[in-house]
Amino acid sequence: MSVSRFSTSRLLKVTAIVAWVLMIGGGFVALTKYQNAPGAPAQAPASWPTASAIPHAPDVPTLLVFAHPRCPCTDATMGELRRLMRHVAGRVQVHAVFPQPRKMADAWTEASLWHDATSMPSVRVWRDRAGRETDRFGAATSGQVLLYDTTGALRFQGGITGSRGHEGANAGRTALRSILTDTTPARTETFVFGCPLQEHDAGACTTGRCPR
Secondary structure, three states: OOHHHHHHHHHHHHHHHHHHHHHHHHHHHHHHHHHOOOOOOOOOOOEOOOOOOOOOOOOOOEEEEEOOOOOOOHHHHHHHHHHHHHHHOOOOEEEEEEEEOOOOOHHHHOOHHHHHHHOOOOEEEEEEEOOHHHHHOOOOEOOEEEEEOOOOEEEEEEOOOOEOOEOOOOHHHHHHHHHHOOOOOOOOEOOOOOOEOOHHHOOOOOOOOOOO
């Protein structure tokens, strides 16, 4: 083999390796960006809406968790909710709200997240037909949490995961625990990571991952 042919072969191998490294690196960057990209925040009313069919507790704060029934990212939210309830049981009334589009049957809503929520004794689960309550509270992203105090004033809004689909210590859960144990939270708003809750995006999560 001539020197020139050897050099060309070696160059091609080096080029292929560099291309492979760049592809892997680019995929990692894209995945990291995706995991840390928050969804749209809620446009929540400052006071509990009197038209809501969800009961507002007069003696303890009321916490709402809005969940897309098919959002895999929201598994982490349910895990964080379960952790939170270990520390604040009896101090808060919790409602998990699952929007159900008009065209979807009840079975569509009753997926794994629904069963996870119903397995928590202190959580009441709601089937939100046509997303009326979701719209009423201005929730836009699965995993959105709203906390209203006994007077009906909004005290916290945001998510309780640090990134998309990842459990672990995070600012949202810490803030809620502080509020519900009568200490001053470091913040009262956090990012939300999950699928869109709008009716036209109802099928977005059926592929097993949240849409970008």
